[in-house]
Amino acid sequence: IVSKEPNNVTTKGPLAYAPQVPKLIDSDTVEVKIDVSHKLFQVAKGISFTGWLFGDSLPGPVLRVRVGQTIKFSMTDRSLDTMQNMSMNMNMKPMPHSIDFHAAMVNPEDKYRTIFPGETINFTWTANYPGVFMYHCGTPMVLLHMISGMVGMVIVEPKEGFPGKVDREFAIVQNEYYLKNNGNYFVPDTSIAMRKQPTQVAFNGKVGQYVIHPIHVKAGERIRVYFMNVGPNNISSFHVIGTILDKVWQDGNPANQLVGMQAALVGPAQGAIMEFVLPEKGRYTFVDHSFANAEMGAAGAFVAE
Amino acid sequence: IVSKEPNNVTTKGPLAYAPQVPKLIDSDTVEVKIDVSHKLFQVAKGISFTGWLFGDSLPGPVLRVRVGQTIKFSMTDRSLDTMQNMSMNMNMKPMPHSIDFHAAMVNPEDKYRTIFPGETINFTWTANYPGVFMYHCGTPMVLLHMISGMVGMVIVEPKEGFPGKVDREFAIVQNEYYLKNNGNYFVPDTSIAMRKQPTQVAFNGKVGQYVIHPIHVKAGERIRVYFMNVGPNNISSFHVIGTILDKVWQDGNPANQLVGMQAALVGPAQGAIMEFVLPEKGRYTFVDHSFANAEMGAAGAFVAE
Amino acid sequence: IVSKEPNNVTTKGPLAYAPQVPKLIDSDTVEVKIDVSHKLFQVAKGISFTGWLFGDSLPGPVLRVRVGQTIKFSMTDRSLDTMQNMSMNMNMKPMPHSIDFHAAMVNPEDKYRTIFPGETINFTWTANYPGVFMYHCGTPMVLLHMISGMVGMVIVEPKEGFPGKVDREFAIVQNEYYLKNNGNYFVPDTSIAMRKQPTQVAFNGKVGQYVIHPIHVKAGERIRVYFMNVGPNNISSFHVIGTILDKVWQDGNPANQLVGMQAALVGPAQGAIMEFVLPEKGRYTFVDHSFANAEMGAAGAFVAE
Ligand SMILES: [Cu+2]
Ligand SMILES: [Cu+2]
Ligand SMILES: [Cu+2]
Ligand SMILES: [Cu+2]
Ligand SMILES: [Cu+2]
Ligand SMILES: [Cu+2]
Ligand code: NA
Ligand code: NA
Ligand code: NA
Ligand code: NA
Ligand code: NA
Ligand code: NA
Ligand SMILES: [Zn+2]
Ligand SMILES: [Zn+2]
Ligand SMILES: [Zn+2]
Ligand SMILES: [Zn+2]
Ligand SMILES: [Zn+2]
Ligand SMILES: [Zn+2]
Ligand SMILES: [Zn+2]
Ligand SMILES: [Zn+2]
Ligand SMILES: [Zn+2]
Secondary structure: OEEOOOOOOOEEOOEEOOOOOOOOOOOOEEEEEEOEEEEEEEEEOOEEEEEEEEOOEOOOOEEEEEOOOEEEEEEEEOHHHHHOOOOOOOOOOOOOEOOEEOOOOOOHHHHOOOEOOOOEEEEEEEOOOOEEEEEEOOOOOHHHHHHOOOEEEEEEEOOOOOOOOOOEEEEEEEEEEOEEEOOOOEEEOHHHHOOOOOOEEEEOOEOOHHHHOOEEEOOOOEEEEEEEEEEOOOOEEEEEOOOOEEEEEEOOOOOOEEEEEOOEEEOOOEEEEEEEEOOOOEEEEEEEOOHHHHHOOOEEEEEEO | OEEOOOOOOOEEOOEEOOOOOOOOOOOOEEEEEEOEEEEEEEEEOOEEEEEEEEOOEOOOOEEEEEOOOEEEEEEEEOHHHHHOOOOOOOOOOOOOEOOEEOOOOOOHHHHOOOEOOOOEEEEEEEOOOOEEEEEEOOOOOHHHHHHOOOEEEEEEEOOOOOOOOOOEEEEEEEEEEOEEEOOOOEEEOHHHHOOOOOOEEEEOOEOOHHHHOOEEEOOOOEEEEEEEEEEOOOOEEEEEOOOOEEEEEEOOOOOOEEEEEOOEEEOOOEEEEEEEEOOOOEEEEEEEOOHHHHHOOOEEEEEEO | OEEOOOOOOOEEOOEEOOOOOOOOOOOOEEEEEEOEEEEEEEEEOOEEEEEEEEOOEOOOOEEEEEOOOEEEEEEEEOHHHHHOOOOOOOOOOOOOEOOEEOOOOOOHHHHOOOEOOOOEEEEEEEOOOOEEEEEEOOOOOHHHHHHOOOEEEEEEEOOOOOOOOOOEEEEEEEEEEOEEEOOOOEEEOHHHHOOOOOOEEEEOOEOOHHHHOOEEEOOOOEEEEEEEEEEOOOOEEEEEOOOOEEEEEEOOOOOOEEEEEOOEEEOOOEEEEEEEEOOOOEEEEEEEOOHHHHHOOOEEEEEEO
16 A cells, blocks of 8 residues: 655645645545655744654644545655755655544554655545544554654534534644744654653644634624544633533533533543634634643634724 | 723622532523632631632532523622731732633623723623533633632523422532642642642632531532633542542533542533432542542542431 | 351452453342452563452453343451461561452442451342443552552443343453662652552553463454443543444443444543454554553553454
């Protein structure tokens, strides 16, 4: 399942960049491609590092499929190509990578195997359970590949769609950074990550991006958030100031429903779907209410108009 | 909604100091007042700091309302008045504050806005979901206001009351301290809080108070604990040595029921209602079974007679 | 309930060493004995410490009973005898111990009291709730006794057995180590444990044992894992790479069911029963997806043939 054919396509399929949510493709089989690149990534003003990225983004693109669909997946490790245009970071090396879909049920030895720069891996999997699932690079040292940015979300719809109608849908991936200042730039540091004390925590990769540019909605609309805590280490207690989560589906499965929650407790490598209404016009900050994380960047805002 | 009228009343409404639980007021509208004071607070023998307090207590008073009730709330920031009687702490400054009710659904810009010493904020909210909800000061740096003591619990009863009959009810708020020794006294330190490693953890504000003065009940009684983990950072794994939690309602909503639990996993800024029986006469220690927290003070006892 | 009769028997009853799961004894009353020993225990290559052990093992033996059964329990503190054969560790002292069963409902003052070397405690308890429950030494400083190895799992079957048929059953206990290098050997260190940053994390006591010697099953079999996170401090996010947890019963009670979970969030001192299928032949690594824990040793593998 590994070939050496070069490929300039970096993404293909029912993908979108969070907070956008992709549309389903209505067919039994869906072709999906998510290539790997190495690229300077800015976490916050003055804080950049060499990201190892799926689909040129951090988090990687959100994939949306339906229970029963077969995903024909391919990924090319383009870390060598993408590096050639970079000069500021002398430490960059070609790096083997892989991809592990928590939504899949497959032999990991085979499908999640590591490939080298220039190589392409192809495998097929079927979505069996609805929910919000993590994907990530599974190449050792896995912790390093995760904190370098190789994380993303798959939404799997039930065959009949998620129950209930909503007005808006957003995708939020929460991730922890463990960055060390190395002079002109930062580097992910596994010795910090082993202590589980992040240096930054972000929604969709960038510290406080939705504080500066809030997500716009309308008061009274029913909002559904597809939430994935990619960790790698800590729980998130996701809370929207000014409202209550009407429904929380643990790991995104409607069978696992909690109601009327002030916060959703989401473990590392776990997801949730949350539905709520912003009751009146205003600005509603959302946070990880493990509040040190909010202070480290896990904060954003909805503006209801 | 902010006025400058002075006010000597500090609390009003269906309030009680934990572990006591207040009685509901049976009316469509309930007036509630919880003022803010600054006051020396003793966490443990030899460990005091200048608490920023709701209703002169830490945690703030427990409020009890019912789904559908409208709460006419007011709060005066009396931090300047209360300081005038204090001399030991030279660092005390008047401080703006605010209040955020997780039980409310309101525009936070408006209702949860920050007021200055001498000012009063008034706003009205309606309880929509049953459960156990946090309230806290939401003035930046929020983490500092929380670890300085501005935390409390609201109990919201379902319209028809909580299902089932119990013999005893208690309120327990778990909170983390992050205190630095500053010579003669201690000060809350956000740099410690950012590392999520508390210096003390307490039930109802004071380390080990229910070890010294246990809560008295009778063997065989059905006990309901309204539990709120105000964090600000860590999970609690609440356990009563010698018994099993017959029911756990996550965030206090009877729709979110777990049964036969050895412990209740409660995220930061989350609540739970737990019901259990102490099977025979004896002393039953309760702990946060994230056991370092128990050793840091999150331990108490029931005595069943 | 404490006697001084010496006793050479160290274990008796429906016990097995994890990952094995014992068989039920089909009678109203079950006699169980689990003695305490002190013994050099190897956590990983080059890392040994003086374990305080139930039933000469870490974790202690898995006990399996059924709701309604009465357990006639006894335990002898044999720490003095077992020490006499050891010479490498000069720091070894006789040590009082006790046992606390989370599955029991009893007065802890009486049943969970501390005994001294050479003493035997006897008490009787009845299993009231189905699930997976912790047992541990409850002698102060409790945190020290836990990190020294005094932890184990009880499985309590519903009267009618657990619902559904499975092909394989395994027991996995996750525990954290907080070890300091003291020259030739290691010692459990409560000051490290108070910071909640383990030095190693293990499944069934030994770092990576199931990476080296994986657990063998067949593709397509339904597997049930009895999982206990004995902590003492941190959550576990248990995940099997390559599959999805078909069912998760929180604290092991079938009434507390989650379905289609990518991971099970299990608090410290909490359990879970998980059922899943390995879809095709291959090697399926399982981890605590609080991924620093996986890197510290909480990793193993199933091989499906
Ligand atoms: Cu990678
Ligand atoms: Cu994973
Ligand atoms: Cu304040
Ligand atoms: Cu809050
Ligand atoms: Cu012991
Ligand atoms: Cu315990
Ligand atoms: Na998977
Ligand atoms: Na690794
Ligand atoms: Na709220
Ligand atoms: Na702040
Ligand atoms: Na118990
Ligand atoms: Na202790
Ligand atoms: Zn990788
Ligand atoms: Zn706008
Ligand atoms: Zn809030
Ligand atoms: Zn404040
Ligand atoms: Zn008494
Ligand atoms: Zn216990
Ligand atoms: Zn002990
Ligand atoms: Zn084999
Ligand atoms: Zn995985």
